[in-house]
Amino acid sequence: MGLFRSQLYVPCKGPGMLQNCAYMNADAVILDLEDSIAQGEKDAARILCKYALQNVDFQGVGRIVRVNGQDTEFYADDLEMIIPCCPDAIRLPKVEDADGAREVDERITAIEKKAGIPVGTVKVHAMLETAKGVLNAREVANAAPGRVTAISLGGQDLAADMGIMRTLEGTELLFGRSFVVLAARDARIMAFDTPFTDLDNTQGLRDETKFVIQLGFSGKAAIHPSQCKVINDAFAPDLKTLKKAITVVHAAREAAARGIGVISVNGKMVDKPVVEQAEAVVARANADNMPEVEDL
Template identity: 45%
Template sequence: MSKKATKIKDEQMNRLRRSRLYIPGNNPAMVQNAVVYGADSLIFDLEDSISLDEKDSARHLVRNALLTLDFEGCEVTVRINSLDTEYFIKDLEAIVPTKPDGLLLPKTESFEELIRIDDLISEIEEKNDIPIGTVKLMPIIESAKGVLQIEKIAEAPRVVALGLGGEDLVADIGAKRTKFGRELDYISSKIILACAANKIQAIDTVFTDINDLEGLHKATLRAIEIGFQGKSVIHPSQIEQVHRAFSPSQEEIDRAKRIIKAYKDAKKKGLGVVSVDGRMIDLPVVKLSERILKRAAASYQNT
């Protein structure tokens, strides 16, 4: 990988995606107001929340929204219909030219389909004078088959984040859906591992009970503990709870600051090994500390 490519990959890895908000692509008011709630990412949905007779109008609305509205630095993504549907290619042709930050790919099951999608997007990018590779991919794993292919999927071109579709997965494996998703522990860990190995982000599934904000907070804390970098949300009121969970404690912030300072000092002095609070510090720990400070800054915490 070239130095430049590594840098871009680093930025994608570090991009804040604590919350990504699903917006039905056929609701003009919601599309227009999506930006105001403070989500890190927006997902305009053309897939599951859109009935078959609304597919065309939703695509049209989202395309025009992406061309006209100012999203104020928010990451803008679109969940298109899956490769095996008649809408897939229409979605791709309508949306890629608007240069969204990324596309969410539902029901991803193989590396090969991602290669095919990469080719198709490259063609559209080329035709529209968009630098190849601009539009990133965020596959969603929603089947047992997809889970078993996860290591390859995480390696595919353009992929910057992986998500999981909790409801579909649970149905597919025949488990029972529980409030805090114990049945998804193994799958979650597997996805997180594959993402970490490829320096991309793992994003947790949605919490469906929009009235239980405390439950959501708890579920997000759990997700953070096992290594998720973000959580998908289905209602604007969920954003605050997710961000609250992602806000590091003052103790974490202070420690992160100490680590970064020690690392910088050591670098200046040409020292290879550093320790903070009696523990050895190396690059991954420094990166993690940077991420903590970024989360703190995003919550206007005292950094």
């Protein structure tokens, strides 16, 4: 599975944006059949999405489809039409408990079998958008191993569910974000953050992205192409951190070749967790094609 740092919502409304998904600077696009589509256009959006998945060259950009929720009349038809097109993942709104995650797993499994697709091909990113959903994050994250590969926080709907207003500093989402990340890490799956909705505030987007990276999120949704590069750049490590990580990874590789477990770098003991952190930093630099990692 590829990178998911920036995930751009693209409404399946008109073909113009759909056929240019490869050129938006996004690691992945979320082809939307849900909130951005009017009730009377759900059929057209679903069919347009199918043809786009079958015909458009996404050039390696991840293809996620946000289907309509399990409590809607559109949900079953969305999955029946979209799963055979093998998107990388389905983003399922308003998952509230393990039963919801298991239900979508069983439904997708049946469709994959019918279509002759290996079971488990299409992953699920479960959206936690209510207080109940967030509090059940651990159960959702562990409900369908191999199928649910990410949980994401839906900040706007969560704020509405809690009867609160979102703020720039995001204090009201701090517990939810922290809890979702912990649940995801516990289940060894990814955690994705909610979009930053003020399109004119680039610095605010940069600050918020760096903050959620610090919390442990693997990616963040975007609602405009201009947000993608800002998000990707925020994931790239600073040079000082990167150089230190490269030194650690070099030392660890040399030690491994000589059969040594614990090593010392610049007089400090370096053990397995430190090496893993350094490798994660290098991976983020690699994702951003930083030249410093070329020698590794």
